[in-house]
Amino acid sequence: MMVLILMVGIFQSWNIALSIFNLCLISAVMTMGANIQWGYAGLINFGIMGYTALGGLAAVLISVDPVQEAWRAGGFDILMALWLIVVMVLVIRFILKRFEKSKIRTYSIAAIIISGILLIRFSAEPGIEAIEAVDPAKTGFLGGFGLPIVFSWIVGALFAGGLAFIVGKVALGLRADYLAIATLLISEIVIAIIKHEDWLTRGVKNVIGLKRPAPYEVDLQTTDWFIKLVEKFNSGKLSVIENLADRQAALNQLVIEGSSVFVKLCYSGLFLVVVIILLILTQKALYSPWGRMMRAIRDNEEAANAMGKNVVKQHLLIFILGSAIVGIAGAMLVTQDGLFTPGSYRPMRYTFLIWVMVIVGGSGNNFGAILGGFVVWFLWIEAAPISLFLINFFTAGIPETNVLKAHLIESVPYFRFLLMGLGLLFIMRYRPKGILPEKIEIK
Amino acid sequence: MDFVNAIILLLNYIFIPGLTYGSQLALGAIFVTLIYGILRFANFATGDMMSFGTMMTILFTWYFQSLGISLGVLPTALLAIPFGIFFMILYMLTIDKFVFKYYRTQKSPPVQFAMVSIGVMFVTQAVVRIIIGPGDRRFFDGEKFIIKAREFKEMTGLNEGLALKSTQVITIFVTIILVSLLFWFLNKTKTGKSMKAYSDNEDLALLSGIDPKKIVLVTWVIAGILATIGGALYGLDKSFKPFTYFNNMLPIFAAAIVGGIGNPFGAFLGGYVIAFSEILLTYAYKKFFIYVLPESMEPEGLVQLLSTDYKFAVSFSILVIVLLYRPSGIFKGKVL
Numbered sequence: 162m163m164v165l166i167l168m169v170g171i172f173q174s175w176n177i178a179l180s181i182f183n184l185c186l187i188s189a190v191m192t193m194g195a196n197i198q199w200g201y202a203g204l205i206n207f208g209i210m211g212y213t214a215l216g217g218l219a220a221v222l223i224s225v226d227p228v229q230e231a232w233r234a235g236g237f238d239i240l241m242a243l244w245l246i247v248v249m250v251l252v253i254r255f256i257l258k259r260f261e262k263s264k265i266r267t268y269s270i271a272a273i274i275i276s277g278i279l280l281i282r283f284s285a286e287p288g289i290e291a292i293e294a295v296d297p298a299k300t301g302f303l304g305g306f307g308l309p310i311v312f313s314w315i316v317g318a319l320f321a322g323g324l325a326f327i328v329g330k331v332a333l334g335l336r337a338d339y340l341a342i343a344t345l346l347i348s349e350i351v352i353a354i355i356k357h358e359d360w361l362t363r364g365v366k367n368v369i370g371l372k373r374p375a376p377y378e379v380d381l382q383t384t385d386w387f388i389k390l391v392e393k394f395n396s397g398k399l400s401v402i403e404n405l406a407d408r409q410a411a412l413n414q415l416v417i418e419g420s421s422v423f424v425k426l427c428y429s430g431l432f433l434v435v436v437i438i439l440l441i442l443t444q445k446a447l448y449s450p451w452g453r454m455m456r457a458i459r460d461n462e463e464a465a466n467a468m469g470k471n472v473v474k475q476h477l478l479i480f481i482l483g484s485a486i487v488g489i490a491g492a493m494l495v496t497q498d499g500l501f502t503p504g505s506y507r508p509m510r511y512t513f514l515i516w517v518m519v520i521v522g523g524s525g526n527n528f529g530a531i532l533g534g535f536v537v538w539f540l541w542i543e544a545a546p547i548s549l550f551l552i553n554f555f556t557a558g559i560p561e562t563n564v565l566k567a568h569l570i571e572s573v574p575y576f577r578f579l580l581m582g583l584g585l586l587f588i589m590r591y592r593p594k595g596i597l598p599e600k601i602e603i604k
Numbered sequence: 605m606d607f608v609n610a611i612i613l614l615l616n617y618i619f620i621p622g623l624t625y626g627s628q629l630a631l632g633a634i635f636v637t638l639i640y641g642i643l644r645f646a647n648f649a650t651g652d653m654m655s656f657g658t659m660m661t662i663l664f665t666w667y668f669q670s671l672g673i674s675l676g677v678l679p680t681a682l683l684a685i686p687f688g689i690f691f692m693i694l695y696m697l698t699i700d701k702f703v704f705k706y707y708r709t710q711k712s713p714p715v716q717f718a719m720v721s722i723g724v725m726f727v728t729q730a731v732v733r734i735i736i737g738p739g740d741r742r743f744f745d746g747e748k749f750i751i752k753a754r755e756f757k758e759m760t761g762l763n764e765g766l767a768l769k770s771t772q773v774i775t776i777f778v779t780i781i782l783v784s785l786l787f788w789f790l791n792k793t794k795t796g797k798s799m800k801a802y803s804d805n806e807d808l809a810l811l812s813g814i815d816p817k818k819i820v821l822v823t824w825v826i827a828g829i830l831a832t833i834g835g836a837l838y839g840l841d842k843s844f845k846p847f848t849y850f851n852n853m854l855p856i857f858a859a860a861i862v863g864g865i866g867n868p869f870g871a872f873l874g875g876y877v878i879a880f881s882e883i884l885l886t887y888a889y890k891k892f893f894i895y896v897l898p899e900s901m902e903p904e905g906l907v908q909l910l911s912t913d914y915k916f917a918v919s920f921s922i923l924v925i926v927l928l929y930r931p932s933g934i935f936k937g938k939v940l
Contacts, residue, residue, distance in 0.1 A: 267929070349854060350917045
């Protein structure tokens with residue numbers, strides 16, 4: 162796999178190779194999250210998109226500087242609404258604890274929820290409007306806490322875990338394929354909220370220019386040590402050029418290229434640290450008594466229950482853990498891109514593709530998950546060039562003006578779907594446990 | 605007079621669009637529910653299969669248009685639908701033979717089926733996008749309106765106009781015919797009854813001499829008809845775009861589960877439940893109240909319960925509530 166990425170580096174450019182590598186690492190983290198749920202515990206979670214987006218939201222809320230004006234304009238209303246929500250939840254909890262289960266209880270809870278939502282909506286509306294009116298072209302939202310963006314990786318995990326707690330409480334009792342549909346639909350609800358609550362996320366107006374944990378290219382290009390570094394690396398190439406002015410121009414070009422490679426390398430380093438830490442943790446967990454218990458629950462729920470294991474509780478726990486890891490990946494993704502675009506969260510890319518990675522890589526095996534993330538993401542990106550090459554190869558005899566050939570070349574980007582689908586089908590058929598199947602050591 | 609105006613307003617903006625959208629969802633939901641009840645898996649390729657059928661219909665529509673064949677006031681697509689259905693069924697049977705059959709003979713768990721259907725979803729998406737491209741296609745021709753809003757106003761002297769698009773009428777009409785035929789088939793004919801028996805208890809059905817191959821074949825044929833017609837009607841009414849069809853899978857699933865999965869009648873009604881709740885909850889009732897209430901009580905805001913952005917979220921929330929309180933759906937399908 163590394164060889165393939167190195168080949169991209171040599172044949173296309175190091176920039177592309179590194180950006181593929183970074184996204185491979187992020188995909189690997191997502192896949193590990195999904196793999197914990199599916200491989201360890203047999204829980205199917207099609208809501209990966211929702212947790213990714215929440216992680217991204219965390220990145221925004223942590224790193225963006227607070228918009229003071231917006232807070233003055235509508236902060237109080239928003240806090241009031243939050244307070245109302247807390248009160249509502251507490252009242253419902255109180256009712257659930259205090260009264261026996263009955264029709265009246267159910268209806269009164271429904272009434273409280275509906276009236277609560279209406280109350281919150283109407284009380285928060287002026288505040289929301291005021292916030293969104295604050296310089297809508299630039300801000301129009303509350304902003305965040307202005308902390309370094311790396312913190313958001315932890316907060317993203319917390320957000321995603323929190324959502325997973327709610328979803329798990331609601332949906333985990335369902336049979337497998339219903340759980341899949343329910344989580345898929347819930348993640349769509351999450352995306353709808355993120356897209357349309359402009360006061361919190363700027364919605365489809367996107368948040369751009371997030372802080373970076375890595376240096377900026379422009380700064381690097383004027384830093385002495387970096388220029389020296391580039392000079393040292395390319396001293397052979399530069400010494401060939403005789404003319405001093407030409408050499409300076411070549412150096413400048415190299416510095417510009419080198420700076421963006423350097424920034425990507427910084428990200429790679431950060432992501433690699435996360436992947437390695439997660440790999441160690443998940444690997445430890447897999448072979449711990451807890452991992453054995455999870456496998457027992459997965460393979461035979463009734464038996465595990467009879468042995469005194471709390472299946473419901475463990476399912477909820479692993480659902481939260483897996484989702485939290487996906488949340489980290491979501492925050493990492495936004496960190497790398499430096500922008501948060503709620504409109505770009507689509508189930509195809511963020512749920513189903515990740516599932517292809519899990520299945521192809523090998524469920525229940527952490528290395529398989531990482532391998533799946535790498536292979537599938539690499540193919541997803543490089544599918545277009547590969548299929549373009551294949552089309553040209555097979556239609557070599559046909560003239561360029563042929564309608565069919567032109568049409569095929571035009572639709573090259575969609576061959577990636579074909580590749581993914583066929584890959585998934587073949588793996589499911591001939592190697593249902595994935596490329597690296599689960600290894601269980603029996604001592 | 606104000607009262608009549610208010611009713612026309614509701615008819616125009618809630619009832620007719622709801623009925624149309626509901627019919628389109630209902631056809632898809634019956635498709636999902638049949639596959640679930642008889643072949644026993646949640647088909648994640650639903651939306652894309654519908655887009656495949658629609659694509660075939662569009663291709664034939666273009667072909668007929670290039671030949672100069674048309675149905676006059678009716679859209680040419682109606683003529684192309686049977687051909688679309690034929691290719692849709694062919695495609696489904698091919699997929700069944702090469703993909704699903706293996707897992708059926710292996711008696712794989714439903715989750716594995718669902719995963720495989722995701723593979724089919726990817727492949728179908730690729731096929732549709734490669735053949736017709738990802739763009740927006742309109743293939744409607746013929747008379748657009750049966751009643752125009754302005755004509756209606758002039759005719760009746762009311763303030764509110766009632767626009768009736770021909771696609772809306774066609775949709776509702778075709779749905780009624782198709783669904784009644786389907787229920788007649790399921791409840792009255794021998795094949796339909798054996799399908800129901802197979803869905804209820806597979807082993808018992810096999811023991812009593814029902815041929816599983818025939819059941820599977822008939823199921824895919826019906827599924828092909830429903831998918832193509834449902835998809836084509838949606839495409840006629842709005843427009844054809846592969847991505848929208850993929851997204852439509854979600855409310856269709858919601859409709860099937862709300863109605864009680866495995867129960868075709870439930871799925872049929874579920875489609876309308878989802879459609880009407882989406883529209884009722886996101887409609888701005890301001891104008892309605894202006895007509896109905898005396899002037900002193902006129903509302904200031906839009907009187908909208910939820911903004912239209914949350915249209916999809918409404919149906920999904922309904923689904924979650926149903927799953928929580930009545931896991932078998934409103935009309936008693938299989939218990940989850």
